[in-house]
Amino acid sequence: xxxxxxxxxxxxxxxxxxxxxxxxxxxxxxxxxxxxxxxxxxxxxxxxxxxxxxxxxxxxxxxxxxxxxxxxxxxxxxxxxxxxxxxxxxxxxxxxxxxxxxxxxxxxxxxxxxxxxxxxxxxxxxxxxxxx
Numbered sequence: 001x002x003x004x005x006x007x008x009x010x011x012x013x014x015x016x017x018x019x020x021x022x023x024x025x026x027x028x029x030x031x032x033x034x035x036x037x038x039x040x041x042x043x044x045x046x047x048x049x050x051x052x053x054x055x056x057x058x059x060x061x062x063x064x065x066x067x068x069x070x071x072x073x074x075x076x077x078x079x080x081x082x083x084x085x086x087x088x089x090x091x092x093x094x095x096x097x098x099x100x101x102x103x104x105x106x107x108x109x110x111x112x113x114x115x116x117x118x119x120x121x122x123x124x125x126x127x128x129x130x131x132x
Contacts, residue, residue: 002026002121004096009126012086020081020126022096027121029077033101035111035119036070036081038092038128047112048094049081053101059108063089086130093125 008020020036022029035050049070050059058070067085072078079096099119102110111119 004098004121004123006094006096006123006126009094009128011129011131013132014087014130016086016130017082017084018086018128020083020094020096020128022079022081022123024077024098024121027098029079029098030072030074031101032098033111033119034070034079035097035099035116036068037095037097037112037116038090039095039125040089040092043092045095045116046092047109047116050109050112052106052108052110052115053104055104057104057108059110059112061112083128086128088130091128091130093127095123095125097122 003025005023012018033052036048037045038048039045069082071080097119098121
């Protein structure tokens with residue numbers, strides 16, 4: 001059974017930081033493409049950060065560039081979304097997802113964009129609330 005479980009969400013003040021975790025079971029996360037997505041109330045789901053393929057290049061949506069980054073812990077089969085300088089507009093449910101890697105000639109934004117439907121495993125989400 002392939003599963004992803006997110007954790008680490010919560011209430012944080014503007015300007016604060018959070019680290020979200022995404023733990024995989026039933027498969028080795030390091031062999032897969034990874035995406036972090038978010039959905040704010042009343043809005044469509046948005047791709048935040050995606051790693052598509054073997055070269056490890058990372059796509060960031062414009063609104064999080066310079067503030068969010070990803071890290072991996074192979075031993076724990078876990079990826080982390082590190083979020084700094086949080087803003088109220090970052091409030092959303094955050095999801096991680098995994099899917100097959102794609103060749104390097106694919107657009108860097110592939111899985112954060114039109115390719116998100118081909119991500120095979122999704123977590124249940126964790127709520128991030130940025131508020132004073």
